[in-house]
Amino acid sequence: MADGTEELLRMANVGPAVVRRLARVGVTAPADLRGRDPYEMYERLCALDGRRHDPCLLDTFLSVVDQAGGGEPRPWWTYTQERKRHG
Numbered sequence: 457m458a459d460g461t462e463e464l465l466r467m468a469n470v471g472p473a474v475v476r477r478l479a480r481v482g483v484t485a486p487a488d489l490r491g492r493d494p495y496e497m498y499e500r501l502c503a504l505d506g507r508r509h510d511p512c513l514l515d516t517f518l519s520v521v522d523q524a525g526g527g528e529p530r531p532w533w534t535y536t537q538e539r540k541r542h543g
Contacts, residue, residue: 459485460484460486460487460488461475461484461485463466463485463486464483464484464485464520464531465488465503466522467520467523467524467529468488468519468530468531469519469531469532470515470516470520473474474513474520476514477501477509477513478497478520480504481497481500481504481535482503483497486520486523486524487524489520489523489525490519490525490529491501491525491526492521492524493496494514494517494518494520494521495514495542496516497517497521498513498514498517498520499512501513506521507523511539512533512536514536515532515533515536515539516532517539518532518535519531519532519534519535521528522535537539
């Protein structure tokens with residue numbers, strides 16, 4: 457595995473499946489997440505795959521972008537209310 461992948465796997469809420477999905481939207485290392493819009497990442501992935509992914513994946517994207525920006529690691533489900541408020 458590339459160094460960036462190993463770094464991603466050390467982040468909270470990230471396993472091999474999430475790494476694969478992040479790669480589909482151009483994220484191969486935590487540094488690639490800084491300044492990214494998790495909602496746009498999720499919508500882009502859904503468009504690329506031609507289907508709606510589970511919204512929990514969006515919660516995970518919110519989590520990893522937050523962590524990359526310096527936020528403390530938190531379980532993905534702590535982002536669910538934020539996602540629901542966003543609409």
